[in-house]
Amino acid sequence: MICAFWFVVLGPSWASDQQNRFVELKSEANTVTFDLNTVQTIRPGRFMIVETTVDNPDVMRLELKALETLRDYCALADGLYPAPTDLLTLGAPDLPVESIEVKSGQSEIVGPYKVVIWRYPYKRLASVFGKRLDCNPDGTINEFYYSKSLALITNGLRSREVFDCKQGLWGPIWRDEEDPAKAILYVLQKDTAAFGLYWTVCQAVTNETPYVPQ
Numbered sequence: 001m002i003c004a005f006w007f008v009v010l011g012p013s014w015a016s017d018q019q020n021r022f023v024e025l026k027s028e029a030n031t032v033t034f035d036l037n038t039v040q041t042i043r044p045g046r047f048m049i050v051e052t053t054v055d056n057p058d059v060m061r062l063e064l065k066a067l068e069t070l071r072d073y074c075a076l077a078d079g080l081y082p083a084p085t086d087l088l089t090l091g092a093p094d095l096p097v098e099s100i101e102v103k104s105g106q107s108e109i110v111g112p113y114k115v116v117i118w119r120y121p122y123k124r125l126a127s128v129f130g131k132r133l134d135c136n137p138d139g140t141i142n143e144f145y146y147s148k149s150l151a152l153i154t155n156g157l158r159s160r161e162v163f164d165c166k167q168g169l170w171g172p173i174w175r176d177e178e179d180p181a182k183a184i185l186y187v188l189q190k191d192t193a194a195f196g197l198y199w200t201v202c203q204a205v206t207n208e209t210p211y212v213p214q
Helices: 002-019 057-071 143-155 193-206
Strands: 022-026 030-043 046-055 079-081 100-107 111-118 131-135 157-164 169-173
Touching (some): 046 193, 131 143
Antiparallel strands (some): 022 030
């Protein structure tokens, strides 16, 4: 009974804490969420935080459709192929509809490779490269890369970011084992989407007005 009482009393406070735990920034393409419970302070004004980027539902449908379509192109010879009209799931394109490109070659790092690429013909996705599928060099599906691409679409991209709110700096942490304190940071430019993100996250974490680069 006592436990139940405290759950009832503390429940609304816990729910409020959960609502205030996340900072969400929405765009035409995706939703970026920062989890304030993951903040790791490096020094005053500089911290690491976990970011998750998830496509908006209509963009996710386009991504899934494109990924499934590109599977069939792994077996084709190198070249350009007209994009099927059923790929245009976001309506009438407002950018040129580019062909699907099948390309293979040899790299000093990965050896022989084969990829299928299609760029999205929508201005709202201008910041997104498009869809790329890595195939096996013999033209079969590389199930490992296909599964990774599928998981990235459905689960979103989770990454660690470092912000320095006293100097107008930001930088990603590329490797899991990388020390956040040693991350390479970049100067942010005003009037950019990256600066807007920096401003919002810094205020949420530090409760102070962040530095504005000149």
